[in-house]
Amino acid sequence: GAVVSQHPSRVICKSGTSVKIECRSLDFQATTMFWYRQFPKQSLMLMATSNEGSKATYEQGVEKDKFLINHASLTLSTLTVTSAHPEDSSFYICSARVGSRDTGELFFGEGSRLTVL
């Protein structure tokens, strides 16, 4: 199957700093990637849809100025958490779809655990 890689897998930062998480599709081109946030023992919450060459589409309630998404190439999307606060601590997961809009399965990155001190 397709491979999606996320980096870093773990990051600890101080409050007020910014953190960038990368999501790469290693063996396929992904025009669309998805960013999810997962709180402990909870489901995945879709944050935004990342579109190559255009602006990301954010879900309701997600601050676009805080969670900056850039999808500059067909194999790379980045999520930058700006001016991080402890409440931003979470597990962030990216995914990309291979195949058609609905029937194509999602391939997930390994996830990035962010801890803000």
Added chain:
Amino acid sequence: AQSVTQLGSHVSVSEGALVLLRCNYSSSVPPYLFWYVQYPNQGLQLLLKYTSAATLVKGINGFEAEFKKSETSFHLTKPSAHMSDAAEYFCAVASGGFKTIFGAGTRLFVKA
């Protein structure tokens, strides 16, 4: 609008026993349904998917699920649980667009 309900946040079975994880969906158009598994501190991996072909879908690791339109269900089963099956399982639905909506998840515990 589409939604997914997973009945039971925790399920515990003995090794060798039947695994049954329940999922009900709501969709205004014919849905595509998925089951994913997540191991601790990892991303999700697809177990199986229903895309309007056969209603009984077989997946990896001996799992299967049956699409029942009349019951709006897509329950996941495995005849004999193994210790390595202990994980979090997510049911998901996609219909009419790009988005995939996930259920709340069911954590499976397997007792020796």
